[in-house]
Amino acid sequence: MIRLLSWHVIALILLTVSVTVTAADTVAGEVPRQPINLSAVVMFLLFVIATLGITYWAARHTRSASDYYAAGGGISGFQNGLAISGDYMSAASFLGISGLVYLSGFDGLIYSIGFLVGWPIILFLIAERLRNLGRYTFADVVSYRLQQRPIRTLAACGSLAVVALYLIAQMVGSGKLIQILFGLPYEVAVVLVGILMILYVSFGGMIATTWVQIIKAALLLTGATALALMVMVKTGFSFETLFRQAVDVHDKGRAIMAPGSIVSDPVSAISLGLALMFGTAGLPHILMRFFTVPDAKEARRSVLFATGFIGYFYILTFIIGFGAIVLVSTNPEFLNAGGLLRGGNNMAAVHLSKAVGGDIFLGFISAVAFATILAVVAGLTLAGASAVSHDIYANAIMCGNVSEANEVRVSRITTVILGILAIILGILFEKQNVAFMVGLAFAIAASANFPILFLSMYWKRLTTRGAVWGGASGLLTAVLLVILGPIVWVDIMGYSEPVFPYKYPALFSMLVAFTGIWIFSVTDKSATAEKERESFDHQFIRSQTGIGAVGASSH
Amino acid sequence: MSEEIYARIHRSEAFHRYIAKRQRFTWTLSILMLLVYFLFILFIAFAPEILGRPLMEGSVITIGIPIGIAIIVFAFLLTGWYVHKSNSEFDRDRRKIIEDILK
Numbered sequence: 267m268i269r270l271l272s273w274h275v276i277a278l279i280l281l282t283v284s285v286t287v288t289a290a291d292t293v294a295g296e297v298p299r300q301p302i303n304l305s306a307v308v309m310f311l312l313f314v315i316a317t318l319g320i321t322y323w324a325a326r327h328t329r330s331a332s333d334y335y336a337a338g339g340g341i342s343g344f345q346n347g348l349a350i351s352g353d354y355m356s357a358a359s360f361l362g363i364s365g366l367v368y369l370s371g372f373d374g375l376i377y378s379i380g381f382l383v384g385w386p387i388i389l390f391l392i393a394e395r396l397r398n399l400g401r402y403t404f405a406d407v408v409s410y411r412l413q414q415r416p417i418r419t420l421a422a423c424g425s426l427a428v429v430a431l432y433l434i435a436q437m438v439g440s441g442k443l444i445q446i447l448f449g450l451p452y453e454v455a456v457v458l459v460g461i462l463m464i465l466y467v468s469f470g471g472m473i474a475t476t477w478v479q480i481i482k483a484a485l486l487l488t489g490a491t492a493l494a495l496m497v498m499v500k501t502g503f504s505f506e507t508l509f510r511q512a513v514d515v516h517d518k519g520r521a522i523m524a525p526g527s528i529v530s531d532p533v534s535a536i537s538l539g540l541a542l543m544f545g546t547a548g549l550p551h552i553l554m555r556f557f558t559v560p561d562a563k564e565a566r567r568s569v570l571f572a573t574g575f576i577g578y579f580y581i582l583t584f585i586i587g588f589g590a591i592v593l594v595s596t597n598p599e600f601l602n603a604g605g606l607l608r609g610g611n612n613m614a615a616v617h618l619s620k621a622v623g624g625d626i627f628l629g630f631i632s633a634v635a636f637a638t639i640l641a642v643v644a645g646l647t648l649a650g651a652s653a654v655s656h657d658i659y660a661n662a663i664m665c666g667n668v669s670e671a672n673e674v675r676v677s678r679i680t681t682v683i684l685g686i687l688a689i690i691l692g693i694l695f696e697k698q699n700v701a702f703m704v705g706l707a708f709a710i711a712a713s714a715n716f717p718i719l720f721l722s723m724y725w726k727r728l729t730t731r732g733a734v735w736g737g738a739s740g741l742l743t744a745v746l747l748v749i750l751g752p753i754v755w756v757d758i759m760g761y762s763e764p765v766f767p768y769k770y771p772a773l774f775s776m777l778v779a780f781t782g783i784w785i786f787s788v789t790d791k792s793a794t795a796e797k798e799r800e801s802f803d804h805q806f807i808r809s810q811t812g813i814g815a816v817g818a819s820s821h
Numbered sequence: 822m823s824e825e826i827y828a829r830i831h832r833s834e835a836f837h838r839y840i841a842k843r844q845r846f847t848w849t850l851s852i853l854m855l856l857v858y859f860l861f862i863l864f865i866a867f868a869p870e871i872l873g874r875p876l877m878e879g880s881v882i883t884i885g886i887p888i889g890i891a892i893i894v895f896a897f898l899l900t901g902w903y904v905h906k907s908n909s910e911f912d913r914d915r916r917k918i919i920e921d922i923l924k
Binding site: 347375376379382383385386387389390391394423505509510513520523524525526531532535536539543563566568569570573574577580581631639695803804807808810811813816 | 822826827830831840843844847850851854855857858859861862863864865866867869870872873880881882883884885889892893894896897899900901903904907908912916919
């Protein structure tokens with residue numbers, strides 16, 4: 267059956283490729299093409315060939331549902347640490363944060379720190395309990411002592427909302443990036459990303475996704491290190507020289523060395539801080555990574571390595587951003603007629619690679635950026651497909667009465683559907699401003715997924731009713747406040763005044779979620795609620811000792 | 822079988838002492854991290870000019886930059902401390918307590 271499905275997938279892909287190639291030819295006449303960067307294309311092809319090879323190998327080793335969802339629990343702490351940092355160091359953080367530093371200096375560091383400090387919290391409060399209680403998705407943990415159907419449905423909605431928003435942002439970003447880097451038309455780029463992602467995830471499952479992520483993380487860390495080193499060589503390894511030159515050439519002068527315009531008022535600062543810190547602890551594709559290691563001990567080690575790699579990477583992006591101020595903003599080759607960066611501020615790191623290392627290094631960094639997008643969308647798609655197949659299909663609809671093979675087949679079909687949807691949405695949203703989507707994804711993760719996950723493990727009196735009503739109201743509040751806020755209401759819909767004055771909703775939506783969960787739980791006097799509270803001790807002992815937890819599979 | 826083990830663990834005083842000690846450690850570290858981070862956020866929100874002061878006379882580097890880098894390093898060190906203590910001391914204690922219970 268799976269083999270039959272595989273042929274369908276391949277036939278579908280061939281069909282899509284041929285359709286898009288024809289579409290690309292018709293588009294090429296109208297849009298002026300960028301010159302194709304040969305070294306970038308060669309290096310990217312090498313990456314694709316290597317990762318497809320890994321996918322082939324992984325597909326042969328994927329036999330059970332545990333292999334498919336969790337790489338059989340056989341990933342080591344170090345490997346998982348690299349893979350987690352790979353998931354986390356998306357193109358948005360590499361290009362986005364270095365672009366933010368390029369634009370406003372110190373403010374970029376505020377984002378980096380917020381993204382990083384979520385990790386110790388995940389480690390201290392969540393990682394090992396998650397590993398000891400769950401199997402494939404974080405909904406396993408939330409529904410451990412609560413009712414399967416409503417909880418799984420809610421958790422899957424939270425997961426899918428986060429995955430969809432993140433995925434659209436990545437697809438649009440990848441299309442634009444590839445357009446600039448490789449000279450390929452936007453649609454071709456989006457279709458290419460979609461097809462590769464379907465191949466990795468549907469055939470290789472978590473094993474392939476993890477190894478694609480590991481390779482990409484190693485490449486990205488190497489590339490960023492080289493870039494930062496070359497910047498430091500140009501400034502004689504003196505930070506004083508680097509920062510002084512940056513202050514001299516930047517429009518904002520000394521203001522780039524201090525907190526500035528990004529967070530203009532206390533409410534925004536705290537709200538953004540909350541979303542960054544607790545959003546990380548509610549990202550389904552990140553939480554899923556903790557099921558790929560054999561036990562709680564390796565889960566802890568993976569966070570240690572991940573925090574190290576991510577922290578190191580963010581320090582590099584700070585140097586890269588300042589390097590771009592000094593070496594890119596002063597070079598007319600990289601600027602358009604208006605004196606702005608060609609391709610937007612997010613291209614700062616890419617232009618810098620050309621400024622310090624010429625065409626070959628530009629090719630390398632471009633290929634790394636593309637690889638980064640591919641790996642991140644693969645991780646997201648797997649998380650989305652698992653929410654559909656494991657949470658909704660196998661547990662909410664079939665109540666667990668489903669064979670492993672069936673469940674995995676549903677997951678593979680979902681992967682193909684998600685991939686096609688991502689391609690369509692990526693093309694539809696080409697001209698839209700998608701910058702708010704990652705922010706909204708973090709807000710939803712912090713206001714729906716995180717509160718129910720955290721309280722299910724820490725608060726004995728939590729009941730199904732509380733989790734469902736509170737979690738759902740957190741999710742809706744986050745979405746509503748972003749729509750009524752300045753980014754969507756004013757910038758996209760064109761109204762003059764926002765209904766909700768702040769850009770970041772997390773402070774309010776998290777408050778709504780936690781209050782809602784509390785009120786609906788403590789007032790729940792039903793018999794099932796009483797049983798749910800009684801099972802807490804049992805759950806607590808398992809979360810602390812790991813007795814009864816799912817271990818690594820035997821082969 | 823496993824229900825019986827759970828019940829015995831639940832009755833064990835040694836286990837509850839171990840949990841209390843562990844929770845204390847975990848919450849101390851969590852609160853430390855939250856404190857450092859939200860202190861930084863509050864400075865950004867209410868007194869950004871303090872972070873904008875020069876590190877030394879005549880330097881363009883502001884104190885905000887080493888503080889920011891220090892928070893990243895602090896987060897990593899805290900993680901390292903937690904993992905080291907959990908993977909050696911706490912894991913050993915827990916294994917011993919459970920072995921005693923199962924005897």
